[in-house]
Amino acid sequence: MNARIENNGQNLSERGLLRFITAGSVDDGKSTLIGRLLFDSKGIFADQLAAVSRAKNKRTVGDTIDLSLLTDGLEAEREQGITIDVAYRYFATPKRKFIIADTPGHEQYTRNMVTGASTADAVIILIDVSKVKLREDGGVDLLIQTKRHSTIAHLLQIEHVVVAVNKMDLVDYDQAIYDRIVKAYGEFAATLGLKDITPIPLSALTGDNVVDAGENMPWYQGPTLIELLESLSVYDESHHAPFRFPVQLVARHNGHEANDFRGYMGRIEAGNVKVGDKLVVQPSGKSATVKDILTFEGSHQSASAGQSVTLLLEEYLDISRGDMLSSSEQPATLLKNLNADVCWLSEDALDVRRKYWIKHGTKQTAAKITKIESLLDINTQQRSDADALKLNDVARISLTVQQPLAADDYTGSRATGAFILIDEVTHQTVAAGMIRLAD
Template identity: 45%
Template structure:
């Protein structure tokens, strides 16, 4: 395949959007730059800021002053626009995540510059958790490295499905077409193995600005694909609308005896007065009476809105509870499957009990590693423990009822962190993949038994010695009459 054909094929993977349909006042596109160390991530973003006129005159003067001796092109050190920590400037590396805002004539952007060193992988994962698109840099001289594969894998696990492969420093290979083609081919194979199909490969020189904002056809006539900024202008945003209404309760508001509201940021779906909602984990049902914000009473709220929800009856709701749509509830249970990235030197120890924090909710959980991703082969291999920076699949076993959406359906209610109770360090960041149905204690042909009991009696039954020892085999649901009827009809079918 020729480079032109490759560029056309990869660019066509992105949805076609008419330029006029992209509004400057819409939510900014969030993107990260990632890849191995010294591949030019900070320089690329600095060049983007410089060429889109996002650098003010006083910033430019400071940049020229701090750059010291300029390079052969008479340009300042663009990386200094991102690397603000003293340790970063002294070592010439990125350590922390740096966020910058810039815009083109057609769209606005928020970019996160993430570190390339393996020891700062946790910072890269933080930047990827909120991004719509990943710009993965590769040095044209070295091709894909282990850290390149690690960052691509983490970005895909975080739900990023749009990648720009920036083959940087192409000028140092005399603009070699064959080298670019090979790197693009290798990365496309990696992306397909990760379930990513939207890839745009661009040869560029971040230092010289070729194919970043301005075309590099003068030196690369063999490439007729889009520049980086053109690709970003046509990218799509991720949405949290694949689930029903979700409101993680951050605070119970009681300014007086006559008012009780439940505050938080809507994490999915929408809600309006009159809607029926369920409070998890208790399962109580109420109707929405009022939606209040800091300055007005609203007729509706959608994902991203910070609201105070007032219900039509007195119910027991506390910080950490989840208010959800009655007819579109998350998964609840005592066991879930998840994927995570280990972030501390001690890694993840099998069978150890951690604190799991999801939103404002914190629960005790036991973690059992199952497999670890081999970054060289791209295959999952059995693992009894996970070392630092390892990407693994695990089983989670909770002491109390847990509620999650799969991460692919809702990032806010499907993500979590693990905290070591001994040190209070965040040891892993993870995402829920599915609810785990552990039926190892039952015969394969055994019939499923459904009991309908009053809530207090059901709690007493679950506390008996017989069921307490087999909690993972018992599923407890608090359903409305309609939901229970649908559940039973599904089993009968």
């Protein structure tokens, strides 16, 4: 696989690194699946395996290793048999590198799932075949968390959705049950607008169709899970987007040197830049010309999305942390009033009379929620009126901000279309939001 960025800073069309998360309801087997992936792909060290073998609170029968403990690192997680925190694991196959986020299934930890999903390229929605309700009319009732996590995956614009129908060993690998579940999920996904969906039957406990196919489901002729993950195309669309550079820090020399060095440090969130490019400083609207591009390796003629650089400009301008350097031809949209989809992450209900801080890129300013436009029903995907939001609610809101934000629609740019809301009194993060310019 090709690397994401070559040494000269030029982007390549496809990334060799895949970031994915596991999602679904409680005890659907998310941690066990990741443990199986790591174990069967030789992605764990001998001392890790020995520690898991000695661990208490095993959730398996006989001498079988409890592979879920490879990600459930907290004592509280092991005692209760649940996942609470987001655990990241890294492994590689000869074809690709992976970063996995194991996210909780409990509704009360939806905020942790949102955190893990915010940077994912793919999501594995696990469905426990033994827990779904098979109706007499041939339909299937999916669990509420399956629907909730699928909704969040859609809102966060996760590109690939893998529907892993897990614990097939508990229903004797019955293809008819698998087909009914896949059909029911497909109907629900259609109401969301999810498109790139790939189903796969497996058993994380026994390893069927995880890394190896096994012999229990000869009726399934598709790829194993690891083969599917290796084949997913992940393109760096941010390289082809208009240039976006949130200023993180203004760098100056220590005052004892003759040259008047002033550089603007940050991470390129979208697009490409080269020496001589014309930029616009937002929100001031001043024009700027790129004089030099610096990294630890020295001076460069160009740089692209994903790189952290220091930009030197020809002009002397008033630029500070929170400003945005954008393409002069396609600048970001300046917003003082905006609409956004939010997932409410706080146990304290949203109150439109309160004030919050909004954190967008490197900029933080005061914000006030002027209206809750609609509350999304996870089951029916219908929207209704609401006066307040409680923990894990998903809603469309309107905000007014004290200082204008240079932003993009989340659909076009996840980096410059996302924000968080912070409680002004407690300083707790209370919501994760996605800006919607088209609505």
